[in-house]
Amino acid sequence: MSSTWSRRVRRVPAAMLVLLTLAASATAVTPASAATLALTQYVNPFIGTDDSNAPNPVPGGAGGSTYPGAVVPFGMAQFSPDTPTASPSGYRYGDTKIEEFSLTHFNGAGCPNNEDLGLLPVTGALGKSPGTNWTSYASSYTKANESAAPGYYKNKLDTYNTTAELSATQRTGMLKLTYPNTTSARLLVNTGRSATGSRDGSISISGRQLTGSVTGGGFCGSSRTYRIFYVIQFDRAPSGFGTWLGDKVTDGSSSAGGTNSGGYLTFDTSGNTTVQAKVGISFVSVANARANLDAENSGFDFAAVRAAADKSWNTVLNRVQVGSGAGSDLQKFYTALYHVFQNPNIASDVNGEYFGFDQKVHTANHTVYQNYSGWDIYRSWSALIGLLAPNEASDIAKSMVLDGQQGGLLPKWSHNSNEHFVMTGDPGPIIVSSMYAFGVRDFDTTAALALMDKSSRGGTMQGRAIRGRESGYLDRHYIYEDPSDSLEYSASDFAIAQFARALGDTTKYDTYMQRAQWWINVFGRDSGYIQPRGSDGTWAWPVTPSSDAGYTEGNPAQYTWMVPYNYQGLINLMGGPKTAIQRLDHHFTKLNGGLTQPYFYIGNEPEHGVPWAYNYAAYPQGTSAAVRRVMNESFTTGPGGLPGNDDLGATSAWYVWSALGMYPATPGTDVLALHGPLFSSVTINRPNGTVKITGTGAGQGTQYVQNLSVNGTATTKSWIRYSDIAGTATLNYTMGSSPSAWGTGAADVPPSYNDGFTPPAAAPNLGTNLAQGKPATGSAPCTSAEAAAKAFDGSMANNSKWCSNASGTKFLQVDLGAARTVSSFVLEHAGLGGETTGWNTGAFTIQTSADGTNWTTVVNVSGSRASRTYHPITARSARYVKLNVSTPANNGNDAARIYEFEVHG
Structure with a gap:
């Protein structure tokens, strides 16, 4: 299942250029042993974040709907930016605004989903309540400042002159913020908003720690919901805090709950511009979220968390080591493998x-x-x-x-x-x-x-x-x-x-x-x-x-x-x-x-x-x-x-199999x-x-x-x-x-499973089509590209058909070049080429001739609507063969259309 974004990508981010350069320069990776290779360099998390080339995709399916944020293999937390027109994935490369960084995302689903627990660094006064005006706090950004790698994302929010770096462990996210020198550096925490609407949430602020829950759900129109419990800890004490509920902001309030709820911490960064936060999540309880955080990220060493995330991805990617590939092929392959494990x-x-x-x-x-x-x-x-x-x-x-x-x-x-x-x-x-x-x-x-x-x-x-x-x-x-x-x-x-x-x-x-x-x-x-x-x-x-x-x-x-x-x-x-x-x-x-x-x-x-x-x-x-x-x-x-x-x-798995040279063609079997x-x-x-x-x-x-x-x-x-x-x-x-x-x-050929089924007899092997490539004539074609020879070119590809809308009976004739023994015919109608089966010829005759003047009818069909017909006859000698087509049934414009007319001996 797969949204149609109209704008195309015009600029490649700096991180993508780096990856492309690395991949192009490393054209071969030779796994001489089981040694661990540096493979995360080939992963480009921006692949799939915007529209593809499908002319009429399924709803929500114009692009890959991937996200570029921080995640580790199968991670509970997917810490990634959300942009204004990105539904269903959360992020769209063509956007140049960021609304938040949230903790949950799906890799490529076709309906709006997740985006639970949104965090947004801002500076200055809160002029409007984020509860009802969250998107008004969105920040523009410059593409050159955006980068991503497995387990890591970085961007600068131009509106607030603040740089955000994201990383993750299995059940936690980590955020490193570099603010300008200000006494009003803030982090907004939205507990009442997700991709599918506003729901109940709660927040409690105690010193350097925030706790509470958010309610998500509503995937693909469902009424079903879930709760995520969270603990957010900071590496420094805030200079102020507050909460909001709906359109009311209360400075100094330490708790809030309900729809459109949330809170914020304020920091004085005039002497130290860096603030770090880490988030533990759980679907069970706040206590478990805290335990997850303590177990997986007990300190505030962002570089170590990022390095560990990279290592976890590199370990997984090394399960498949490939060699002697072009840079673009290596990048496509390892990015696909990266997506498979999300x-x-x-x-x-x-x-x-x-x-x-x-x-x-x-x-x-x-x-x-x-x-x-x-x-x-x-x-x-x-x-x-x-x-x-x-x-x-x-x-x-x-x-x-x-x-x-x-x-x-x-x-x-x-x-x-x-x-x-x-x-x-x-x-x-x-x-x-x-x-x-x-x-x-x-x-x-x-x-x-x-x-x-x-x-x-x-x-x-x-x-x-x-x-x-x-x-x-x-x-x-x-x-x-x-x-x-x-x-x-x-x-x-x-x-x-x-x-x-x-x-x-x-x-x-x-x-x-x-x-x-x-x-x-x-x-x-x-x-x-x-x-x-x-x-x-x-x-x-x-x-x-x-x-x-x-x-x-x-x-x-x-x-x-x-x-x-x-x-x-x-x-x-x-x-x-x-x-x-x-x-x-x-x-x-x-x-x-x-x-x-x-x-x-x-x-x-x-x-x-x-x-x-x-x-x-x-x-x-x-x-x-x-x-x-x-x-x-x-x-x-x-x-x-x-x-x-x-x-x-799923789509990335297709590419991985294809690059390996094999595919599980029969689901449920080996x-x-x-x-x-x-x-x-x-x-x-x-x-x-x-x-x-x-x-x-x-x-x-x-x-x-x-x-x-x-x-x-x-x-x-x-x-x-x-x-x-x-x-x-x-x-x-x-x-x-x-x-x-x-x-x-x-x-x-691979096996077919016919138990409980008697397959129809295979069509006889008729051998060479005697008419293929031979001189052909016919009644006036519908267009110059649909002349009689198209019925004898042995192909259905690229609309290779004969069409005639001449009045009365239409004819298609071929000269076999010399007298040949003729014993059967195959007629493949236009419906097999993807057009309506209403164009299938319902009545026709097939005639043979030795001199092109005297004709004998050997096949006479009426009332047929089949897409393919096979007509054996008593073997006879003929140089010329003619197909006469009566007006097809259900065909308002009185045209005959034939994809292939075969003559066999």
């Missing part, structure tokens, strides 16, 4: 206490995590975190099971201790199953399976069903309200089946695997797309593949590929590998097409796995080309460098589809062993796999399983600038 967030305190989904305090003997954007992260993030962080992933799985035991079901899209039911489907089972498939075992698997099963049996999460359409799904075997939701249910059922089989529960495996194949019930065989279907079983017609009406953040052209566990069945239904390849070629005409174009949309999650569909059609060169184009064109090192919302690490690495060497350092990936010749311009060996054995298969790399492992690629035969055999 969520979910630690929710338990240093004493093990946490606030659960039953709205009660509990104690755990492991780290408890919360915040899951399930619909987004199940596709690639969950497998990546299982691979790179198996210990943390185990605690994440444990935490999700705890959520289910306390709230009722595995979380769907949760914010702290509340389920918000955002997006469709039932992603929790897929996340857990994927982590399990990638080696995560240290959690209660029996309880996890029971919770998965409960979701389809009327179970609820905090009193509400996650599968709100389950009864209709079970009755009809599809969801008529939204075919994309139907696919989501089937995907979850598939993951449950795989998890059940792994645990030895064959009964549940059989049940859920059968349901997983219900995707077929929303695939329109006439249209060739996933399409809407009425509650009575009737199909909506025509289908406009570019229209998002009735779909969740996508359209038919995009959702048709969302059957990654049974691509064999899908490809066969499309007409076989050749048609699938042609359709994929057309689909990748654009890379970030948005909601209402029939093209690939990397900026939103449903299509993240589509580039690897080529592998299943035994055409891995298509995957290699598409993946590298997306990496180079849709991901950049600028503020608009993410193609859509990062969605708690299958990794391969396409070859970006870097010449990759070392993945895991507790169970080191995975070394060598890409001889790898780099820009050499994206095609020439050959591969896995653990010393040569293979032509374009996939492996997690078990192949679970311990110490090696993948040795040779990469090249041109496609090879690697992965093109029928036995080389």
Whole structure:
């Protein structure tokens, strides 16, 4: 899920220029050993903080919605600036004002969120109450004064001539302020405002310490809230203090509470301009917030906190060491890896206490995590975190099971201790199953399976069903309200089946695997797309593949590929590998097409796995080309460098996998589809062993796999399983600038899971199209770019179609050059190219001739609305072939449109 900012980035901050210079000068990092490398230098926290290039993004999804502030891996505190037009992320690079520095943020969510406990240094008198005029205190700033690095942010507030530096530990934030020489240096503490509105808060001031709570929540329109308790301590005594409530400011007051409440401290900086503050937070109590602060930041050594934050990030980034990469590639890769490790967030305190989904305090003997954007992260993030962080992933799985035991079901899209039911489907089972498939075992698997099963049996999460359409799904075997939701249910059922089989529960495996194949019930065989279907079983017609009406953040052209566990069945239904390849070629005409174009949309999650569909059609060169184009064109090192919302690490996880040369193409399983690495060497350092990936010749311009060996054995298969790399492992690629035969055999394709489903027969291998590239004529084309030859060029890409709106019957004729044996024809209609299926030809004849004068009709069709038709005939000799098209049904402008007309012998 992903706001549309209209202004573009015009200036790169000084910090970004430094990072770019460092990256460009260090073009190679060779992990000769497991020695720790200096990798945080390649992270640019400003990537993703402004608009991308999507022409029609999902609401809130124009940019990455990342934040540049201070955080450590999975940190409870995300201490970052908030700017005026930055919703939903808090910060927008194009803004030049700062409203506050707040303690909580999401990495890339699509709705306004967090921004709890806002702090703002100011100078001078408080002319208006911050309670009702907070934004009037916002300060302008100069871009050249702004910088950011992992665990650190710095900026100068020009309005107050004050420099603010931020750092963080897991559960605390630290603020170093350098004021001008003044007796009225103040720090405002807003306890009644967050990104989603004003709510109750409290503040109590006692000497150098402030305590209290704030109320947040309301994510994506929800009414659910949470409380954060805080302790703020200062390195010096204030010269004054006060509080506010609403529009009333009371100087000298030590406490306040209610909506639009807050307080301030005043400092005399005429002799010492530096003031330091540190903030501990907890979802349980003030006492726990103080304990977190004492345990993680007992002093006031800002430099030490910053250094520790950098070290924690460097340790995490060193789990993947890459070599011989261009500076921009290194920066994109390590920034993506940095974003992957920001969520979910630690929710338990240093004493093990946490606030659960039953709205009660509990104690755990492991780290408890919360915040899951399930619909987004199940596709690639969950497998990546299982691979790179198996210990943390185990605690994440444990935490999700705890959520289910306390709230009722595995979380769907949760914010702290509340389920918000955002997006469709039932992603929790897929996340857990994927982590399990990638080696995560240290959690209660029996309880996890029971919770998965409960979701389809009327179970609820905090009193509400996650599968709100389950009864209709079970009755009809599809969801008529939204075919994309139907696919989501089937995907979850598939993951449950795989998890059940792994645990030895064959009964549940059989049940859920059968349901997983219900995707077929929303695939329109006439249209060739996933399409809407009425509650009575009737199909909506025509289908406009570019229209998002009735779909969740996508359209038919995009959702048709969302059957990654049974691509064999899908490809066969499309007409076989050749048609699938042609359709994929057309689909990748654009890379970030948005909601209402029939093209690939990397900026939103449903299509993240589509580039690897080529592998299943035994055409891995298509995957290699598409993946590298997306990496180079849709991901950049600028503020608009993410193609859509990062969605708690989901989009960044896509880039990390792509750079590694593999992708978890089938969520819920351990299958990794391969396409070859970006870097010449990759070392993945895991507790169970080191995975070394060598890409001889790898780099820009050499994206095609020439050959591969896995653990010393040569293979032509374009996939492996997690078990192949679970311990110490090696993948040795040779990469090249041109496609090879690697992965093109029928036995080389990744597995499809057909249990409970009889796939349709594959389309016959018809061999060469005798008409391709031959001289063609036809009735007057609609435009000069849509002439008859376009129907014989072997491509659907870039609107390569023939169109004619001549009066009466339209004809398309080809000269085969000599008498040839002709035995079959394939007609692919314009609907397969992303236009409305209402243009599909409903009536046509096919004729053959030896001399171009005397014609014999060999195919006569009426009443067809299919997107692709195959017509075998008794073999005959012919030099000329003619297609005569009658007026298509449902076509107001009386035009015929053909994407491809094939003639086979």
